[in-house]
Amino acid sequence: MHFNQEDGTKFFLIFAIAFVMYARRSAGSSSCGGKFSTRMDQDVFSKHRLRSRVIESQPISMPLECYVKCMKNCRCVSYNICNGGKLCELNSEKKEHNISLYEANDDCDYHEYEFSKQHPGACMDQCCSTSQPCLNMGRCEATCMKNDRRFRCICTEQLNGDRCENVPRSCAHYYDSTNLTPGLRLIYADGIPFHVFCFFDEWSAMTLVMSYSRDNKALFKKPLTTDYSVSEDSHNWEKYRLSRARMFSVLNGALEWKITCSYQLQGMQDQDYLKVSTADNPLTTESGCIQVTKIRIRGQGCDYCPVFLNQKGCVWHVIHTNQNGCDHVPGYVNVVPVTSCKVIYFGNYADCFDEQFSCTSSGDATTQLWFVHIV
Numbered sequence: 290m291h292f293n294q295e296d297g298t299k300f301f302l303i304f305a306i307a308f309v310m311y312a313r314r315s316a317g318s319s320s321c322g323g324k325f326s327t328r329m330d331q332d333v334f335s336k337h338r339l340r341s342r343v344i345e346s347q348p349i350s351m352p353l354e355c356y357v358k359c360m361k362n363c364r365c366v367s368y369n370i371c372n373g374g375k376l377c378e379l380n381s382e383k384k385e386h387n388i389s390l391y392e393a394n395d396d397c398d399y400h401e402y403e404f405s406k407q408h409p410g411a412c413m414d415q416c417c418s419t420s421q422p423c424l425n426m427g428r429c430e431a432t433c434m435k436n437d438r439r440f441r442c443i444c445t446e447q448l449n450g451d452r453c454e455n456v457p458r459s460c461a462h463y464y465d466s467t468n469l470t471p472g473l474r475l476i477y478a479d480g481i482p483f484h485v486f487c488f489f490d491e492w493s494a495m496t497l498v499m500s501y502s503r504d505n506k507a508l509f510k511k512p513l514t515t516d517y518s519v520s521e522d523s524h525n526w527e528k529y530r531l532s533r534a535r536m537f538s539v540l541n542g543a544l545e546w547k548i549t550c551s552y553q554l555q556g557m558q559d560q561d562y563l564k565v566s567t568a569d570n571p572l573t574t575e576s577g578c579i580q581v582t583k584i585r586i587r588g589q590g591c592d593y594c595p596v597f598l599n600q601k602g603c604v605w606h607v608i609h610t611n612q613n614g615c616d617h618v619p620g621y622v623n624v625v626p627v628t629s630c631k632v633i634y635f636g637n638y639a640d641c642f643d644e645q646f647s648c649t650s651s652g653d654a655t656t657q658l659w660f661v662h663i664v
Contacts, residue, residue: 427453460487
């Protein structure tokens with residue numbers, strides 16, 4: 290015999306009606322010693338409605354459908370039946386949780402869901418198999434209204450929250466952990482997990498979003514205004530760049546961005562680096578005379594000073610020129626060393642290198658871009 294979806298729904302409703310009628314006759318202690326109860330007509334408050342906690346609203350043909358919908362949804366602990374029994378609203382809270390949201394309404398009846406079947410040490414609520422309340426691959430476990438909740442979520446690595454909704458989006462998530470050793474950490478962007486390299490100091494958490502060697506400079510010419518990724522799921526220092534979507538996700542909440550040199554060889558050294566406020570967004574700004582937080586080239590530089598940074602048609606870089614748009618700005622000091630050829634610093638490298646600059650001192654010297662969260 291073939292059942293279509295409509296037949297299945299009718300069958301389920303007929304079964305539910307019989308189930309409720311039977312439950313009313315046999316409520317009390319079961320032969321197994323557990324407690325069993327299901328009530329649709331006892332915990333009803335006529336002409337009232339709980340507002341602003343509705344998680345689902347659907348038309349219905351009979352009030353029992355609303356009870357069934359609530360029974361199947363782990364997040365539902367109460368429901369409103371409105372419009373003469375034609376509209377079902379499932380609520381994630383009861384009125385006792387927020388009495389200010391419980392109000393008189395001539396068009397609605399408010400119901401508090403009660404369903405439990407418990408044997409010693411077991412909960413028989415099946416809502417985890419008929420709904421998906423846990424996010425980000427969390428595992429649902431029914432609790433039969435323990436602590437006024439029908440379920441709890443067992444979250445995967447580093448996730449937390451009632452529904453596993455709090456996911457790490459940058460290295461800042463790990464700053465309060467006992468292990469602040471630099472290394473790979475799991476973060477999420479658009480619900481997708483991936484690993485990034487994290488560095489921590491006494492006041493910040495830094496997330497690596499790009500790293501490349503001088504030998505691979507040709508692969509890293511494109512500006513950050515372009516969506517372009519390289520080995521984003523396989524961290525390495527020689528050829529690595531996150532997609533623009535992942536960069537935007539990591540950038541959220543960051544206060545600075547920082548370019549460093551040869552971290553994998555020298556660590557977080559202060560001889561050569563550039564630090565800029567995210568008020569000048571590294572993913573959208575093209576070029577200009579930008580007030581940098583700090584810049585050091587071969588140990589020389591300035592703090593909170595104007596520097597001409599360029600990303601127009603190419604990746605971020607600093608270049609020596611006497612007509613760069615910053616020479617008229619008060620406080621401007623040209624921090625780029627005078628060399629025999631047109632040397633470029635911090636990116637977009639050409640064929641003339643300053644081998645005293647640690648980003649370009651050799652073919653395996655590297656350039657990193659980090660997003661910095663102040664914690």
